[in-house]
Structures are given as structure tokens and as C-alpha cells.
Amino acid sequence: MENQDKKRILIIEAALKRFAHYGLSKTTMTEIAKDISFSKALLYYYFPDKLSLYVSTIEHLMQVMSRDLVRSIDKTTTSTEGVLKLLQKRQGYIQKYYNLFESNQFIGNDLPKGLNDKFQRARTFEAIILSSLFNRGISSGELKMEDPKLATDIFIDALSGIHFNILTKDKNILPGKEQFKQIFIKERMFAEIFLAGLHSK
Amino acid sequence: MENQDKKRILIIEAALKRFAHYGLSKTTMTEIAKDISFSKALLYYYFPDKLSLYVSTIEHLMQVMSRDLVRSIDKTTTSTEGVLKLLQKRQGYIQKYYNLFESNQFIGNDLPKGLNDKFQRARTFEAIILSSLFNRGISSGELKMEDPKLATDIFIDALSGIHFNILTKDKNILPGKEQFKQIFIKERMFAEIFLAGLHSK
DNA sequence: TTTTTGACCGTTAGAATAAAAAAGTCAGAA
DNA sequence: TTCTGACTTTTTTATTCTAACGGTCAAAAA
Numbered sequence: 399m400e401n402q403d404k405k406r407i408l409i410i411e412a413a414l415k416r417f418a419h420y421g422l423s424k425t426t427m428t429e430i431a432k433d434i435s436f437s438k439a440l441l442y443y444y445f446p447d448k449l450s451l452y453v454s455t456i457e458h459l460m461q462v463m464s465r466d467l468v469r470s471i472d473k474t475t476t477s478t479e480g481v482l483k484l485l486q487k488r489q490g491y492i493q494k495y496y497n498l499f500e501s502n503q504f505i506g507n508d509l510p511k512g513l514n515d516k517f518q519r520a521r522t523f524e525a526i527i528l529s530s531l532f533n534r535g536i537s538s539g540e541l542k543m544e545d546p547k548l549a550t551d552i553f554i555d556a557l558s559g560i561h562f563n564i565l566t567k568d569k570n571i572l573p574g575k576e577q578f579k580q581i582f583i584k585e586r587m588f589a590e591i592f593l594a595g596l597h598s599k
Numbered sequence: 600m601e602n603q604d605k606k607r608i609l610i611i612e613a614a615l616k617r618f619a620h621y622g623l624s625k626t627t628m629t630e631i632a633k634d635i636s637f638s639k640a641l642l643y644y645y646f647p648d649k650l651s652l653y654v655s656t657i658e659h660l661m662q663v664m665s666r667d668l669v670r671s672i673d674k675t676t677t678s679t680e681g682v683l684k685l686l687q688k689r690q691g692y693i694q695k696y697y698n699l700f701e702s703n704q705f706i707g708n709d710l711p712k713g714l715n716d717k718f719q720r721a722r723t724f725e726a727i728i729l730s731s732l733f734n735r736g737i738s739s740g741e742l743k744m745e746d747p748k749l750a751t752d753i754f755i756d757a758l759s760g761i762h763f764n765i766l767t768k769d770k771n772i773l774p775g776k777e778q779f780k781q782i783f784i785k786e787r788m789f790a791e792i793f794l795a796g797l798h799s800k
Numbered sequence: 801t802t803t804t805t806g807a808c809c810g811t812t813a814g815a816a817t818a819a820a821a822a823a824g825t826c827a828g829a830a
Numbered sequence: 831t832t833c834t835g836a837c838t839t840t841t842t843t844a845t846t847c848t849a850a851c852g853g854t855c856a857a858a859a860a
Binding site: 557562564595 | 744746749750752753755756757758759760761762763764765785788789791792793794795796797798
């Protein structure tokens with residue numbers, strides 16, 4: 399049914415607003431339902447449980463993000479330019495939907511399996527994009543590296559290190575605009591050095 | 600007194616063993632005292648409180664470490680060689696005394712001030728060593744960079760990112776030998792690329 | 801006087817329990 | 831087939847309780 403899909407999306411969009419703002423644990427099904435004047439039971443008609451809704455919401459956002467990302471990157475020419483574009487987009491989304499990924503931030507948390515898988519897929523997707531950018535650079539003669547897979551991996555680890563260290567330095571639990579700006583500056587600087595290190599002489 | 604110092608060190612060494620194995624919160628003053636057949640009250644004669652003992656223990660280890668590090672690095676010639684030596688030593692100590700730094704691993708924990716300061720100083724010390732290695736490279740014409748301070752910072756952030764991501768990927772709480780080996784490989788690879796990116800053409 | 805101790809006290813981390821709130825179900829209405 | 835209000839079950843939170851721990855001190859030992 400057309401209508402069914404519309405309602406599903408309505409729910410997902412309401413959920414996205416709540417989850418993005420309050421995170422998984424601090425938003426209730428009742429709240430989401432009230433926001434769009436549905437009964438809570440109706441949410442359970444469309445989604446088997448809360449986690450499914452959460453996962454669907456993330457999936458939804460990921461699709462939007464990945465379309466946007468691919469489109470933006472296709473417009474770039476050099477791989478360096480592409481990587482910088484990736485950083486910029488990435489940064490924007492992380493900042494906007496920070497609380498949506500709260501669960502991903504902490505250690506030793508046993509997220510339910512389906513959830514962990516989704517985040518894993520997001521990381522993999524990122525790695526693939528980055529990898530393809532690196533490969534583009536290799537075939538154009540711009541870059542040179544032994545093990546593109548490993549290089550990609552290290553690049554992503556390093557990014558998250560920069561991210562993490564800045565966000566944990568200031569003890570503010572909710573990161574502010576200033577901090578994200580700082581992260582972006584460092585990440586860009588890092589990318590420049592790293593890519594220079596991969597440049598074919 | 601000579602003897603006083605000896606006892607202080609005896610206590611510190613016993614504390615180091617416990618703390619390195621079990622971390623701060625999971626070792627008690629009574630245990631440390633029993634290990635060397637002292638009364639608990641005697642520990643409080645030599646150290647005002649538990650935290651002071653912990654800090655002294657870390658201070659003690661840091662002195663040993665830094666002497667060792669400086670000595671090793673002075674033996675190297677190029678800055679690249681120096682950085683790789685730093686990584687190797689660093690890795691060894693982190694692995695051996697992993698639990699000693701447990702408190703440092705987690706987010707949003709309000710470590711007592713004196714403690715935080717010590718860790719801050721450890722990081723600063725590391726940054727200074729690294730910075731001096733970079734500067735060595737610059738003056739020898741080996742390296743070239745706009746902002747050595749920022750480059751150092753990014754380098755350290757990236758290292759901790761690699762560290763962190765490997766240790767949290769496998770859900771084992773206690774990291775094993777294999778994981779540390781993996782970290783070292785990645786860190787070395789990273790250092791090579793990063794330093795290549797800083798090489799003067 | 802300096803060093804050492806056993807007995808003691810106040811605080812706190814963790815277990816156990818109770819209360820509140822949320823997740824999730826279902827018979828039946830629209 | 832879609833939707834709901836009333837219901838049950840599960841999870842989270844608040845509370846109490848207790849044992850263990852950090853820390854003190856008067857007095858003994860050296």
C-alpha cells in the first residue's frame with residue numbers, strides 16, 4: 399500500500415527528530431507517537447519494536463547521507479579534493495545528528511546485534527568511499543601506496559582519534575559548535591599531511 | 600632518613616604491582632600492606648592517602664620510563680628512526696602497565712585533580728619528545744612543516760585513535776598480546792606515511 | 801623522638817528491594 | 831486492513847541496607 403509506506407515514513411521522521419535530539423534511551427515510544435498524534439499501539443503495528451524503529455531511522459538517514467556523499471564526491475576531480483569533500487560532509491552530518499550516534503560513542507557497551515551491524519555497515523561504507531578515492535588517486539598516478547586497504551583503515555582510525563580527543567578534552571558532555579570547528583581544522587590538516595605522504599614523488 | 604626512603608620505595612613497588620594488575624579501584628590499601636607485611640596504618644604514615652600513593656607510583660614509573668626513552672632516542676640518528684623507536688618503547692610500556700592507566704581510558708570520568716594533572720604531564724612529555732624529534736628533522740633538512748606544534752598534536756591524536764579502535768573492536772575487556780602487536784604494526788605504518796608527508800621534497 | 805600498630809570511625813560502593821515508567825500485547829472497534 | 835485503549839510484562843530508577851574500604855588516633859615499640 400502507498401499509504402502504509404507514507405505512515406512508516408512519517409513515523410521514521412518523527413523518530414529521527416526525537417532520536418537526533420535525545421538519543422535512543424531518552425526518547426520513548428509514547429513521545430514519538432504523541433508528536434504525530436498516533437497511538438503508541440500504531441507504532442507497534444508498523445514496527446515490531448523500538449529497536450527496529452531506531453534501526454530503520456538510522457537506515458533512512460544513512461541512505462540520504464550516502465546519496466548526498468556520492469553525489470558530492472562525483473563532482474570532484476582529484477582524490478585529494480574528494481577526500482576533503484568527504485571530511486566536510488561527514489563532519490556536517492556527525493554534528494547535526496550527534497546524539498543519534500550516542501550509543502556508538504562508548505566502550506564495552508553491548509549494543510543489540512542489529513544495531514551494531516548497522517554501525518558496522520556505516521563504517522564499511524565510509525571505508526569503501528575512501529578506498530575508492532584512494533584507488534582513483536592511484537590509477538590517475540596521483541597517489542602511491544603498498545596496501546590501500548590498510549591505508550584506508552589507518553586514515554579512518556586517525557580521524558576518529560582526532561575526533562575523540564577533542565571531544566573528551568573539554569569535559570562538556572554536549573559538544574559545541576566551536577569544538578566541531580576545531581575538529582574539522584585538525585582533520586583537514588591531517589588529511590593534507592597524510593595524502594602528501596601517499597603522493598607519488 | 601635513608602631508611603625512610605627505602606620503605607617508601609618498598610611501598611611504591613608493592614603498589615605498582617597491584618595497580619598495574621588490578622587498577623586503582625580494584626586494589627585496596629590493606630592488600631598492598633599485606634603484600635609487604637606492613638600494617639595498613641604504616642602506609643598512611645608514609646603517604647597521606649590512597650591517591651597520593653597512586654600518584655607517587657605513577658610518578659615513579661614515569662621517571663623510569665622517561666629516562667629509558669630519552670636514552671634510547673638519543674642513540675638514534677634520523678628523526679624517522681627516533682619516532683619509530685619512540686613508538687616501540689611507548690608500546691611496550693603501555694602493554695605492560697595497561698591497567699595502571701585504566702582510569703585514563705574512559706570518558707566523562709572526573710578523575711581527582713592531582714591525577715589528571717599527572718596524566719596531562721605525561722602527554723605533554725610525550726609531545727615534547729615528539730616535537731623535539733620533529734624539530735631535529737627540520738633543522739637537519741629531513742622534514743618540513745608549517746606548524747610543528749599542531750603536527751605533533753595530530754600525530755598523537757592519530758596514534759590514540761589507532762590504539763582505541765583496535766582495543767574496542769574486539770569486545771574483550773582485557774586486551775591480549777595479539778592486539779598490541781596489531782596496534783604496533785598499524786602505528787608504524789601510520790608513522791611512515793605521516794613522516795613521508797612531512798618530508799621535504 | 802621516631803616508627804609502628806590494633807582498634808576504631810565515617811563514608812561509600814555494591815546488593816537487594818520496592819516503586820515508577822517504559823516497552824510491548826491484544827481483543828475488539830472503525 | 832488499520833487502528834485504539836486498556837492491559838501485562840519488562841526495564842529503569844529511586845531507595846534502603848550492609849559490608850568493606852579509606853582514613854584516624856592513642857598508645858606501644860624501637
